[in-house]
Amino acid sequence: MPRKSPNGLQRCAARRRRSSSGDGRWRSTTSIWSASAATTSSCCCRHSSSTATAAMATNGPTPRRFAWIDGWAHPPVTARVCGCVCEHRAASKCSTCSPTRTCCPRSRSSSCVPVAIKQCKPASGPACAHTQSLSDDDLDVLGYGPWIAGLEAGIAAHHAGMVPAMKEAVEEAFAGGLVKMVYATETLALGINMPARSVVIEKLTKFTGERHDLLTPGEYTQLTGRAGRRGIDDVGYAVVCWNPFVTFEQVAALAARESDALRSAFRPTYNMAVNLVRSYTPERARELLNLSFAQFHADREVVVLERDLARTREQLERYRELATSTYGDAGEFRRLRTALDEARRGRSRARSVERALARVRPGDVLAVPSGRAVVLAHDQRRNRLRLVALDEARRHVVRLGADDFSAPPAVVGHIDLPQPFAPRSPAYRRAVLDALRQLRARPPSASKFDDGEVERVEAELAAHPVARDPDREARLRASFAVDRFERELARLERRARGRNESLARQLERVVDLLERRRYIDGWSLTDAGEMLADLYVETDLLVAEAVRSGLLDGLAVPAFAAVASCFTYERRGLDSGGVLPPIHWPARVVADRVRAIERVWHDLVAAEEDARLPTTRPPDPGFTPYIYAWASGEPLAAVLEDEDELTGGDFVRNTKQCIDLLHQIADVAPNPATAAVARAAADACSRGVVAAAGAVAA
Incomplete structure (x- = not known):
């Protein structure tokens, strides 16, 4: 009697036999039935710890069999992988949104990959059209077998960890009705025409790179706005999965709230400043900034900020009175207690x-x-x-x-x-x-807290005068509130200063810094300023400083690509407040140049802080081992040997961004030899799966 699988499908044992080729691989034979004819095919996968089993699922009156691999249902890979899905079109399509790409099924390449990849690619269909330029080896690394098996089953993943060719194939197949369900991150809700009848939101929280935050009303609207196809559906359905950490009231409030008002993130940058100097008079440049959407918001929010400031100051004064003890300083007593608690708990x-x-x-x-x-x-x-x-x-x-x-x-x-x-x-x-x-x-030096330190803090706490205050606990609670309102007041005052200050004044401070660093002379550009005007990258001024300092001169092609990547790559997660080394340095010269660039960055940040400007993010060498190997001609399998660190889609996206910067450096570098190496590095990186990716992904 077959066993019930966790999702309710009937599981039964699959027929398995040894491959006649003697390669030690297992072959599992399954079948697909369609309404018109039955076709039998084989699926060959590398032997893994998971047992390959088969399940019978019922799709209306037409049964279909699936091979269970690593716990996910996959139909057999046939020669008609794209065409067979067309024969089983259903009336509805569904998009499942997960907060992170790791939630998407089969989001990474599996150990179970079909061997005969080329035989699985037909002459037509989205998968063939978008992946025909990729080699068998690259497809193997990218997990083509499980991916195409999912497409045949009408299920696909869509997230930034996938290469563009596979994402574009999924988009086309979904829009054409060949794929019925897409597991996707929130990127699917932006800029892609993939409407669905139903949207399932797995979680209402998302990881921002530092913490997990609840979706905003705007983000919720973007996700649920996919439900219901214009001109096809009269109604769309949005389903939110139950979560013990999110109440029903929170979900209802999120659905009922209107989207937040648009907020402008516009601010004068170094590249913008030199291009304004190049193209306009000072008066016209200031006029353009003051007419911007960002300046409109700044003027309108000043009144709201002033009201919030007055309310916060009033609350702060009230809690300061409550925190005042006639026995002594309640704030000092609270700080001693906090230090003791931290010491005890470690x-x-x-x-x-x-x-x-x-x-x-x-x-x-x-x-x-x-x-x-x-x-x-x-x-x-x-x-x-x-x-x-x-x-x-x-x-x-x-x-x-x-x-x-x-x-x-x-x-x-x-x-x-x-x-x-x-x-x-x-x-x-x-x-x-x-x-x-x-x-x-x-x-070695001694640790900060030891048993003697704990005893000392305990003695100070017991001898403190506030310890005798009968209302001590109420004073302490008020003291905590004082700290909280002081932080809030400081935050509001910073915002108020920023809003009261026009964008034109911010531009003046940017221009002053560029004048001190000799990019601008009066209201005209120097040669360095002309170079900066053609650098369109977040770390534009840092790149210009590195080029002017000769830190990109005299490098070989792989090392040049590796050093350039530290200007475009940015890791998520731990923020060390400085430059975090990669897993390993690909070469000593790369480590030396990146450390020299780090010193330039420290000098630049100090100047920005003095000018009260937003600081430039630090260079990140985390991508240097990967792009160094790729520029050296290593195959994709060797570059992505440890997929826990970097997925194929991440690799392609970051490489394309680095290539874009390499082209810019080749155009602006004053040293002809440096420009030639930059161009050669861009050409060396533009191959294989990267060249097949098309335009730079944002």
Whole structure:
């Protein structure tokens, strides 16, 4: 008797036999029935830990069989992968929106991939049309087999981790009725014509890169606005899945609220400033900024901000009176109690450990319980930073995270790591250990909190005069409120200053900074200013400074691409407040140039802070190992060997953005040799799956 599967489908054992080719792979034979004819085909997948089984599903009167691979239902891969879906069109289509791409089924390449890929691509259909320029090896890496099997079943994923060719095929198939359900992130709701009758929202929270926030009314409207096809459906359906952390009242309020008003994120940038200087008189430039949508919002919000400021000041004064104790300083007493609580629970240690880990650099020697360990690289996965280190006592590579330290790790020395970087090589590890043995390490420093510190804080707390106040707890609650309202008041005052200050005044401060750095002379551009005017990238001024300083000169093609990527790439997650090293440096020259660019960035940020301007984000070398390998001619399989770090879609998008910057540098670099290398680096990266991706993805 077949077993019931978790989703209610009937499971039964699949027929499996060894491949006659002797390659050790399993072959599972299944069948598909359509209304017109029955076709039988084979699906060959690499043997995995999951058992391949078959399930019978009923779609009206027409039964279809699916192969269960890794817990997901996939029909057999046939020679008619795209055409067979056309024969099973249904009347409705559904889009399922997940907050993150990891929620999408089969979002990453599987260990179960069909071998004969070319045989699975017909002469027509969306999948064939969009993937025909990709090689078999690239398709294998990108998980073509599970993806095309899902398309045949009428189910597909759509998220930024997919390469553009696959996303475009899914969009075309969904619009044409070949795919009935799409699991997608919120990007599907923006700029793509893929209407559906029903939209299912899995979660009402999304990860912003730092925390999980509830969807805004505008985001909710964008997602649910997909439900109901104009001219086809009279009504659309939006379904929100139950979640224990979101109440029904929150969902109802979100659905009932109107979308938030449009907010302008416009502000004068360095590139904009030099182009205004190039094209307009000072008076006309200021007039254009003051007529902008952003200036309109700034003027209208001043009245609202002033009202909020008055209400916050009134609340602050009231709680200051409540927090005043005749016995002593209630605020000081509260700070002592907070310090004691943190010491007891170890929270301050945990935060200190996280900060200390972010400051450690490859080559640093740490004091660990077993003795000493040399840091080889940083390993950041799922927003958690870990150190890849070589343990001197155990003589093998270990990964150390915040949970491995009861106090901030102490750096007791530093050694220069051998090149090239090969931590898996026994010879490399022996060389590192030899250098470590010759190091005379300094003694580790003591941790911030120890038992003596806890006892001292307890004694101060007991002796404090406020400890005798009978209304002590009420004073403390009011003291907490004072801190909260002081922070709110400071935030509102900053906003008020920004709104009271016109965009024209902000432009003047940008121009002043550019004049001090010799990009502008009076109201005309210098040669450096002309170069900056043609750099369209978020870190425009930092790129210009690097080019002027010669930090991009004398590099080989792979190293040039790697260094350029630190201007366009930006990791999500941990914010260390500085430049976070990659998992490993691809070459010493890349590490040296990026560190030099980091020094330029620190100087630039200091100037921006003095001018009260938004600071430039730091360069991020996290993409350097991948694009260095790609520019060196490595295949996609070698570049994306560890898919937990980077998906195919992420790789293509970041590479295209780097290529765009390389073309810009080639056009503006004053050194002809540097311009030639930049152009060669762009050409070296424009191949394979990257070249097939078309235009730069935003």
